[in-house]
Amino acid sequence: MSAAVQPAAAADTLLAVRDLDVYIGESHILQGVSFGVRRGGITGLLGRNGVGKTTTLRGVLGLIARTGSVLLAGEETTRLATHEIVRRGVAYVPEDRDVFAGLTVEENLRLAERAGAPLRYDLVYELFPELKQRAAQKAGTLSGGQQQMVALARALLNGDNTILLVDEPTKGLAPLVVRHVVDALRRAAEIATILLVEQNLSVAHSLVKDVVVLDQGRVSFTGDVEQLMGDPALARRHLGLAAVGGH
Amino acid sequence: MTPRVRMIGLAVLLLVLIALPFIKLTIPGLFGGSLDAPGTLNLLGLCFVFGALALTYDLVFGYVGLLSFGHALYFATGVYVTALALTRWHWSLPAALALTAVVSLVLPLVLGAVCLRMRDIPFAMVTLAFAQAGSILVMQNPFGLTGGEEGVALGGDTLPSFLVGVANTRNVYWVALVLLLVVYAIAWRAVNSPPGRVWQAIRENERRVGVLGLNPYLYKLGAFVLSAFLASATGVVYLLLQGGANPEVTTSGFTLALLVMVVLGGIGTLWGAVLGGIVYEYLDFRLVALANTPSVQSLPGVLKVPLTQPLFLLGVLFIVLVLFVPGGLGGLLRRRSAG
Amino acid sequence: MTTIALLLITGLGLGALYFLIAAGLSLIWGLMRVLNFAHGAFFTVAAYAGWSAGRLAGGASPDLQWLIAVVVAVVVGGVFATLTEVVLIRPLYARHVGQVLVTVGLALATISLVQGGFGSDPQRLALPAWMTNTTTVLGANIPNTRMLVIVVALIVFALLLFFLQRTRFGLIVRAGVENRAMVQALGIDVQRAFTLVFAIGGMAAGLAGMLAGTYYGSIDPGRGSAMLIFAFIVVIIGGLGSVTGSAVAAVVVGELQQFLNFYGAAGVGDFSVVLLLAIVLLIRPGGFSGAST
Numbered sequence: 050m051s052a053a054v055q056p057a058a059a060a061d062t063l064l065a066v067r068d069l070d071v072y073i074g075e076s077h078i079l080q081g082v083s084f085g086v087r088r089g090g091i092t093g094l095l096g097r098n099g100v101g102k103t104t105t106l107r108g109v110l111g112l113i114a115r116t117g118s119v120l121l122a123g124e125e126t127t128r129l130a131t132h133e134i135v136r137r138g139v140a141y142v143p144e145d146r147d148v149f150a151g152l153t154v155e156e157n158l159r160l161a162e163r164a165g166a167p168l169r170y171d172l173v174y175e176l177f178p179e180l181k182q183r184a185a186q187k188a189g190t191l192s193g194g195q196q197q198m199v200a201l202a203r204a205l206l207n208g209d210n211t212i213l214l215v216d217e218p219t220k221g222l223a224p225l226v227v228r229h230v231v232d233a234l235r236r237a238a239e240i241a242t243i244l245l246v247e248q249n250l251s252v253a254h255s256l257v258k259d260v261v262v263l264d265q266g267r268v269s270f271t272g273d274v275e276q277l278m279g280d281p282a283l284a285r286r287h288l289g290l291a292a293v294g295g296h
Numbered sequence: 297m298t299p300r301v302r303m304i305g306l307a308v309l310l311l312v313l314i315a316l317p318f319i320k321l322t323i324p325g326l327f328g329g330s331l332d333a334p335g336t337l338n339l340l341g342l343c344f345v346f347g348a349l350a351l352t353y354d355l356v357f358g359y360v361g362l363l364s365f366g367h368a369l370y371f372a373t374g375v376y377v378t379a380l381a382l383t384r385w386h387w388s389l390p391a392a393l394a395l396t397a398v399v400s401l402v403l404p405l406v407l408g409a410v411c412l413r414m415r416d417i418p419f420a421m422v423t424l425a426f427a428q429a430g431s432i433l434v435m436q437n438p439f440g441l442t443g444g445e446e447g448v449a450l451g452g453d454t455l456p457s458f459l460v461g462v463a464n465t466r467n468v469y470w471v472a473l474v475l476l477l478v479v480y481a482i483a484w485r486a487v488n489s490p491p492g493r494v495w496q497a498i499r500e501n502e503r504r505v506g507v508l509g510l511n512p513y514l515y516k517l518g519a520f521v522l523s524a525f526l527a528s529a530t531g532v533v534y535l536l537l538q539g540g541a542n543p544e545v546t547t548s549g550f551t552l553a554l555l556v557m558v559v560l561g562g563i564g565t566l567w568g569a570v571l572g573g574i575v576y577e578y579l580d581f582r583l584v585a586l587a588n589t590p591s592v593q594s595l596p597g598v599l600k601v602p603l604t605q606p607l608f609l610l611g612v613l614f615i616v617l618v619l620f621v622p623g624g625l626g627g628l629l630r631r632r633s634a635g
Numbered sequence: 636m637t638t639i640a641l642l643l644i645t646g647l648g649l650g651a652l653y654f655l656i657a658a659g660l661s662l663i664w665g666l667m668r669v670l671n672f673a674h675g676a677f678f679t680v681a682a683y684a685g686w687s688a689g690r691l692a693g694g695a696s697p698d699l700q701w702l703i704a705v706v707v708a709v710v711v712g713g714v715f716a717t718l719t720e721v722v723l724i725r726p727l728y729a730r731h732v733g734q735v736l737v738t739v740g741l742a743l744a745t746i747s748l749v750q751g752g753f754g755s756d757p758q759r760l761a762l763p764a765w766m767t768n769t770t771t772v773l774g775a776n777i778p779n780t781r782m783l784v785i786v787v788a789l790i791v792f793a794l795l796l797f798f799l800q801r802t803r804f805g806l807i808v809r810a811g812v813e814n815r816a817m818v819q820a821l822g823i824d825v826q827r828a829f830t831l832v833f834a835i836g837g838m839a840a841g842l843a844g845m846l847a848g849t850y851y852g853s854i855d856p857g858r859g860s861a862m863l864i865f866a867f868i869v870v871i872i873g874g875l876g877s878v879t880g881s882a883v884a885a886v887v888v889g890e891l892q893q894f895l896n897f898y899g900a901a902g903v904g905d906f907s908v909v910l911l912l913a914i915v916l917l918i919r920p921g922g923f924s925g926a927s928t
Contacts, residue, residue, distance in 0.1 A: 074501060112816050135822035147817040149810045159803075160810050161821045203821065363732060410913055417670045417735070418875070421867045422916060428864045429909035436902035548864060552672070552739050559736055601751040608751065611744025618736045619726060 063088040069117035078104050080266040091243040093257035097289050100263040102246045106214045138211035140204035146196040150189025167208035176233045194226035212242045262287045317466035334465035341472035341537045343574040348479040349530040350557040350573030355523040358564035361499030366423030368550040369430040370524035374531020379541040382454040404524030431546040449540040468536050475533045556614045568626025640773035648781040650889025651788030655843035656866035657881040659836020665812035665876020673738040675859035676745040681712035681841030682854045697763035705845045712841015713834045720833035750856040757853035784846045812876040868912050
C-alpha cells in the first residue's frame with residue numbers, strides 16, 4: 050500500500066471522501082473508503098467488477114444511504130439532499146447514461162439547465178455537433194454513443210460545475226466513438242475536475258493522472274497512474290488479469 | 297418473560313377461553329353483558345374470526361410482501377358459497393363445505409395466476425379490481441341467488457341443530473376458537489417450513505431468490521392460494537356466527553379494514569396479526585356502543601360527529617400507527633417487554 | 636341510432652369523470668410510486684365543500700351558485716391534496732407501503748367523517764335550468780350536464796398536456812416518471828414536483844367530485860370510493876404515468892360500461908371492465924406503460 054492512502058487534506062483537494070460506508074441489504078458494499086481528488090485533471094477510480102466503484106459515486110451524490118464524510122471544497126455534504134449536493138457544482142454521468150428516453154435531446158439538455166449558472170451550449174455543440182442536428186429526436190431512439198454524448202453534455206452544460214463524476218463512459222461503445230468520448234473528456238478536464246470510473250485500462254491510462262483502486266469495498270491503492278501501470282505485478286495484483294495487455 | 301412462563305400463561309389463557317361460556321362474570325365496560333351471555337360470546341367469536349382472517353392476510357402481505365387489495369373476495373367466497381349451497385340448493389352442511397373447499401382452491405389459483413404476473417402496486421390494483429368484480433356480482437343478485445344488498449339469511453333448518461339458535465351460541469363460539477387455533481397452527485407451520493423461508497426471502501429480495509434457481513412465481517402463488525383458502529374457512533365460521541351472508545364482506549372497504557388490522561397488530565408477526573384482528577373487531581363493535589352512550593350523544597356536533605364514527609377513529613389510529621409505530625401494537629408490546 | 640347516440644355520449648361523460656380522477660392518480664403513481672387511495676377522499680370532501688358553498692351562496696343566481704361550488708371544490712381538493720402530501724406522505728419518504736397505508740387510513744377516516752357530518756343519503760344538487768334541459772343530438776335527447784362534463788374534461792386534458800409539454804415543471808414531471816434519481820442528480824428538487832402533482836391531482840379530483848354531482852344530480856359519501864376503483868383500472872389500462880393513455884382508457888372503460896350495462900344485464904358492463912383489465916394484463920403484464928404524455 051502506498052503512503053498516499055492518507056486522504057489528502059491539502060488545499061488543492063477538491064473532493065475528500067473519508068470512511069465512507071454503504072450497506073445494501075445485509076451486504077457491506079463499501080467498508081471505510083477514503084481518498085482525495087485533486088483539483089484539476091482526471092482522477093481514475095479503478096478496480097475489478099463489483100468492487101464498489103459505482104456505489105462510491107452514488108454515495109458521494111447521496112443517491113444511496115451512507116455514513117462517513119464527503120467534503121466538497123472543504124464543505125461537509127453528507128447531510129445534504131442529492132439536488133443540493135449537485136447544485137454545489139457536482140455533475141453525474143451515470144454508468145447506463147440514464148438519458149430520459151421519452152424526452153427529446155433538447156429537452157434532456159434543458160432539464161439539466163440550472164438557474165444562475167452560465168450555460169455552455171457553445172462548448173456542448175462544439176464537442177457534439179450531432180446533438181444539435183438531433184435536437185428534436187427522442188433520446189431513447191439514439192445509439193449508445195449518442196446517448197453518452199447527451200449524458201456528457203448534461204454534465205458540461207452548467208458553467209459552475211466544478212467536478213464531474215463519470216462512470217464508465219466508454220462501456221459498450223465502438224472504437225471510433227470511444228475516441229470521440231476520450232477527446233471530449235480531455236477537453237472537459239481543462240475546465241473541470243473529473244473523477245472517472247473506467248474499465249478500459251488503456252483509456253484510463255491515457256487520461257488519468259492520479260489513481261484510486263478499490264478492491265472488495267476498500268481502497269487498495271492510491272498513487273500515480275504510471276506507478277501502477279508501469280509495474281505489471283502491481284497492476285495485476287490490484288486490477289486482475291485484464292491489466293496485462295489491455296482488453 | 298421466560299419461554300416457560302409464557303407457555304404457562306398461554307395455556308391458562310386457552311383454558312379460560314374454552315371455559316368462558318360457563319363463567320358468569322360481568323366485567324363492566326369491557327362487554328355489554330356477562331361473559332357467558334350470547335352477545336358476549338358472539339362478539340368474541342367474531343373477534344376470533346377476524347383474528348384468524350387477519351392472520352391469513354398477514355401470510356401474503358406480511359410474509360411474502362404481496363400487497364393484495366382483494367383478500368375480501370376469498371373471505372366472501374367462504375361466506376357466500378356455503379350460504380348458497382345451504383339455502384338455495386338445500387345441500388347438507390358437509391356437502392356445502394366440500395363445494396366451498398373446491399371453489400376456495402380453484403378461484404385463488406386462477407386469479408392468483410393472473411394477478412401475480414404483476415408486482416408491487418400494479419399487483420395491488422389488479423387484485424382490487426378482481427375483488428370489485430366479485431362485489432359487483434354479489435350486489436347484482438344474479439338469478440336471485442345472492443340476494444343483492446339483502447344478502448342471504450340462513451334459515452333454522454339449513455344447519456345441524458347444535459349450531460342454531462341463541463342457546464347454542466357457545467357451540468359456534470367454540471368452533472370459532474378452534475378455527476383460530478387451527479389457522480394459527482397451519483400458518484405457523486407454513487412460515488417455518490422451507491417454502492415459508494423462501495416466502496420471506498422473496499419479501500426481502502425477489503431477484504435473489506430467482507438467482508438461486510427457485511421460481512418465485514410458484515412460491516408466491518402457493519402462498520396466495522393457501523392464504524385465500526384459509527380466509528375462505530374463516531368466512532364459513534363468520535357465516536355461522538352471523539346467521540347469514542351480507543354483501544359488506546365483499547367490498548374493497550372490507551379489505552382495507554383487513555389491512556388496518558394487520559398493520560394495527562404488526563406486519564409480519566403471526567400473533568401480532570391475530571391481536572390486530574381481535575382488537576379491531578372489538579373496537580369497531582364497542583366504539584359503536586360508546587357512541588350511543590348519553591355522555592357522547594350530549595357533546596356538541598364538532599366532537600360528537602368524529603367520536604360517533606368508529607371508522608374515523610380507527611382510520612386516525614391507523615395513520616398514527618403507520619407514521620409513528622411501524623411495528624404496530626405487537627412491536628409496542630415486544631419493546632415494552634424487552635425494555 | 637337514437638339509443639346508440641345517447642349511450643355514446645353518456646359513456647363519454649362517464650369516461651370524462653374517470654379521466655379527471657385517473658389523470659392525477661396516474662401522475663402521482665408515475666412520479667412517486669404511490670397508490671393514492673385518498674384520491675376518493677379528495678373527490679368526496681371537495682364535492683361536499685362545493686355543495687356547502689353553493690348553498691351558502693343561496694341568494695346568488697343558480698349559475699353563479701354552481702360556479703362557486705365548482706371553484707370551491709377545485710380549491711379544497713387542491714389544498715387537501717397538498718396538505719396530504721406534505722403532512723402524511725413526505726415523512727414516509729422511501730417507505731412506499733407506508734405511504735399507501737396512510738392514504739388508506741386517510742380515505743377511511745375522512746369518508747366516515749363526511750358520512751357522520753352529512754349523513755349517508757344523497758344530497759340533491761340545485762342546478763341551473765339550462766343544465767337540466769336536453770339537447771337533441773342525432774335524434775337523442777342528451778342531458779346538457781353530459782355535454783358540460785365532457786367539455787370541461789377536454790379543457791382539463793388540454794391544460795394538462797400544455798403543462799406537461801410546455802412548462803419546466805412539466806418537463807421535470809415527465810423526466811421524473813422515467814427516472815427520479817437522475818432528475819435529482821441534475822440538481823432538481825424533486826420533492827417540489829411531488830407536492831405539485833399532488834396539488835394538481837387533488838384539484839382534478841375535486842373538480843371530478845363536483846362534476847359527478849352535476850352528472851348524477853346529487854352527491855353522496857360513497858361515490859368517490861366507487862369511482863376510484865374504476866379510475867384505478869383506467870390507470871392500469873392506460874399505462875401508469877401516462878395522461879394521454881388515461882384519457883383513452885377512460886373513454887374505453889366508460890363506453891364499455893355504458894353499452895354493456897344497457898344491452899346486457901345491469902352490472903355486466905362493470906364486470907366486463909374488470910375482464911378487460913385481466914385481458915390487458917395477460918397480453919401485456921406490465922400494462923400499457925408509456926411516457927407521461
